[in-house]
Amino acid sequence: MAAWLIGSPLLVVSLVADEPLDLDAFFESKIRPALIAHCLDCHALESEASGGLLLDSKQGWEAGGDSGTAIVRGDPTASRLWQAITYDDPHLQMPPDEKLSDAIIDDFRQWIAAGAHDPRQPETEPGKKKLSGLPVERALEHWAYRPLESTAGFSDEPSTPVNPLDVAEANPLTPLAGSASAAASAIDVLIYERLRIAKLEAAPEAEPATLARRLYFDLLGLPPTAEQLAEFLADNSEAAYARLVDRLLASPRFGETFARRWMDVVRYGDSITLRGFVLPQAWRYRDYLIDAFSSDRSFAQMIEEQLAGDLLNSDHPQERDAQLIATGFWALGNTNLEQQDKTQLEMDYIDEQLDVMGRTFLGQTLGCARCHDHKFDPIPTKDYYALAGILRSSVGMEHDNVSNWIEQPLPLPLEEEERYESLASERGQVVREIAELKKLVSALAKEKAKQEAKPQPATASDALGTDPPATDAAVIVSPAEQLEALEGRQKQLDRELKLRPRYLTIAERNPPQDIPIHVRGDVHNLGDVVPRGFMTALQHASPQLTSDQAGRLELARWIKADNNPLTARVYANRVWSWLMGQGLVASVDNFGTTGSAPSHPELLDWLARQLIDHEWSTKHLVRAIVMSQAYRRAVVEPTAAASETDPDNRLLWRGHARRISVEAMRDAMLQISGELDLAVGGSLIPNGLAEDYDFNHWEPRRSVYQPVFRNSLPQLFDPFDFANSSLPTGQRARSTTAPQALVLMNHPWVIGRAAHAAERFSACIDAEPELRMPAVMLDRLCLECFGRTATEEERVMAVQFLENLDENVDSRPVERLQHLIQILFASLDFRYLD
């Protein structure tokens, strides 16, 4: 054995080779080249710190990676790096594209065994890789995590009218009363204050007809009919607009329109892309929303119901149903149920839920913290797994090759419940009898086979073949007939039992249990266990969970708490953006540090406070906003000053030009064609529909009731920026594309609506002969389509078009009328709101 050269750091005996190693030379000749060739592409400051591990300096690997210590000096087998390069662990094989040669692997073994001598100096500051955002302790540095501003200074009492344009001289904290509502005037005070500072003048109020059309689309998602418009314009009183607001808020169309907006946010869908599986019960959640918005259910209550309604317990049967159905919120994800690694699938499922919950209610991008601490926001990975631990106690799937989502029977009135119970018990009996009979039949068949010494029939049904042997016919046919009858009965019972109302949900199944951090999001690489809990950056009271509380109900209450600084702000901002076309915080789903700052922070807080103080009433907030002068302003050409200081109208000196949503466009066409069916609620999915492919959305019901089939959306939805139903969408894209134009010119559905409308208005001629005059007809059409009569210029063009009947080429007058209506549908004034 060679001598130990104690004291020299550079020469150590290799324990295995029994040869002294020149450590510097060994590193330089073997290890450094291997690292450069095979590792540093992904593990160096210059490229990336994959897995959090740097191998370009000693300090790098000494610090270790996300999976912990990379190298244990002197112990290759205990070193993660060694385990990785030997490909022993199926989940950690490095380099990923190809195993190193045996010779290089052995070099690493020797190097680690000899103490992993590494003479390299770091070229840059170590620790640079630790990209970190706002730490939890300093969360209050970001506005959204601070408590709501106090709203002292505002009175709830209406005061005397003030000319809004003189407000510059008024005390900004004195409520205005340009309208009937004190709340609305408070909004205006805060907006005028900013306009005053910016020296911008507010635009005047829009024309009454323009305003009415705007309000109808915003609150009801439909244009006013000619009669509705005339009724409003005929009311000359001061309170005409306020009365219109109240009338529209009370309409069942209001709930439908607001529910649809919320459905965007919660990625509502009626099917799963994978294999087009239909979610036959999702519509109940949609109807819950429609009812909740129509009846102005407290939004805080809606939060609690959507997140934990199954854990509440109302005595009132309808309320109980609503609570259960609301939990469909968790189960609407477009999940890939076919994922074979079910551990991965479950974590992906929870990730999707957390992502939706975080963005929907809190405006937080929690998903960013799945693999590492959030790079910008105060959301450490442990918060993510604390929340994930809460969701893990509920399961959303029953596993199979293709896992199944969960539906539960809705509680029913006692006698209904008893009827289904008796059906179920009869079914059990029938199934048992069928099994008995099959045995008997099979035994008989065997008996017979033995007698005839022929091969035994493969199945019972073969034995019961259409030509039973004459000899034993009486014996065999009888049980066969019985069997057939019973099987028929079973099918019938199955059909009836299927009619039992069920709802889409998740189920509290797993015992409450904390889960470990998944290192880099890898379900097979587990780190420290994290106690269940909430976002630590939010300083409002966080309840302590006891070991038997899974925590979902507590989570719901923590989110809806009045002193949660995010929830009311995020929701108030959504309502504002739904009505004003853009949020005070433009990034409506992201209130984190990478989101936008509020244009009017005091106003945002004031709206949030209004919401809280008025029992989280959506209608209260809506009324306050639409009564404000800010909402009612005309869309005008900017002055030079405005183009200079605020070209994007962030300060709200004028109205925002907007377009109508695809649902409103579709519904408006149906309304004008006279086909719109205004029935409320229910499912349009045919019983037993298995897959959503090529579904024909033919029913003339409102768009909100058309199934959101992820593989076949209703006509027009795709090209016209319908929200991606697989992602929470607070703000839809606003694209202007040639395919949209093609659809309006050529789509059979649009052509069909124009044809129906032409027939409808032609038929009116009998009762209203003046419609025979093209100019009168045109005015009538423009009223329905644009909320105004035709301009002179339009009249000249359109009348000429209607009268340009070339007998050689076309066409009956009604066809011209049809073309004209379709052109009106495609024109700017139909698609855009002023």
Place this chain on the structure above:
Amino acid sequence: MRNLSPESALANARLDRRAMLQRSACGFGGLAASAMWASDLMAGESTGASTHRSGLPPRAKRIIFLFMQGGVSQVDSFDYKPLLAKRDGDKLTFSDARQLAKIGKSTEQRLMQSPWKFQQYGQTGRWVSELFPHTAEHVDEMTMFHGMHTEGVAHGPATLFLHCGATNFIRPSFGSWVLYGLGPENANLPGFVSIAPSAGNGGPRNYGSAFLPPEFQGTRIGAVGRMELEIDSLTRDSLTPDMQLENYDLLQQLNRAQLARRGRVDRELDAAIDSYELAWNMQRVAPDVLNLNQETAATQAMYGLDDPKTREYGNRCLLARRLCEAGVRFIQVNYGDNSANPAWDQHSNLPKHADHAYAVDKPIAGLLADLKLRGLLDDTIVWWGGEFGRTPYAQDNGTGRDHNPGGFTVWTAGGGFKPGYTHGETDEFGFRAIRGKVHMHDLHATLLHQLGLDHEQLTYHYAGREFRLTDVYGRVVKDVIS
């Protein structure tokens, strides 16, 4: 062509503004058409694509992806394994991906030889089975990736991974990223099309734009099981051209009057008016491109249009060439169906592979020959492959093969890939990639690289962070680049 804007002053004003839009459109700089196919005003959070070019001159301008849905068996097509025949019937332990995902253990499996003979082709002497006699004539043009591996053992996850780089999360598809990165070449056509895509296994998500702005979404042409190759709402044949023109003229006159009446500048309304003009041009230009009757009988025969068994895929391949000529960036030519066991998915009846191979072989060979003939192969990448490969052993001891994401073959041709080159290999049975491994992320990165796009720079800001096709993975496989 009729002058669509008779008022020349107005037309000029619009052209100026359009020119301005083009210059400023999302940094696509120099590309004439980006604002014309679609002008997007307010989508997502992103401020637009920044510098995502690789800095190197692009080797290709477009991709034709021949998607073999269901998973072609590599050991029965392009990855010749003589040992498999020698040891046919032997039982060996394999870490079968499905079993591994389900029970976490390796299992014993029966090796099954290929029922098809292999022979060598071309100057390079590559082995190809008798399933692809026509395609095999082009081996010298092809770059073989024998060491492919991917994510997802089942069709749903693996198909989404192939198209979107994620097995489950909602992400933009490959073609959307390409269009986002490069912008369209031809304003009168969609920049990304998927011909007869399956509605199953991800359906529209496989050509969807997810959180990218909607103009980057793929346009579907035709449908599974249909011979017709149409774009929805492209034309309105029930009206005479004169009547269509009259309608169009009235619409645009009304639009201009309604815009003028507002008395203000409005980019969004301008864009809407432009969109009608563009649509009008499209419905005159695009049907021509879609019309295969303009091809000579000889060309049609080259793609197998004269044989009922090859006509369907032949039509699609021929259309792909026409779209490629017309400047479409990403053309996916699907061979699949809507079922849960799509097309090539032979779990229990491997010989059925022959039917599928027959249906696609001649059309693919025709496409390669035609592209080469017209010089299009120089700047067009043809990419052939499925969502995964198949096992060299029989599934459940039967007559078919199960999915195999751990080792399979894809090939490319043209677009600056090394012709006649073979990269990587699987083990002696063709089961697992062992050398020159190329992960699906790596293939994505390499394809983008050939288009002049850096997969690490091609990002979009959404939900608080930057997203990219390859997530935090992917590397450009330099060895395969000529």
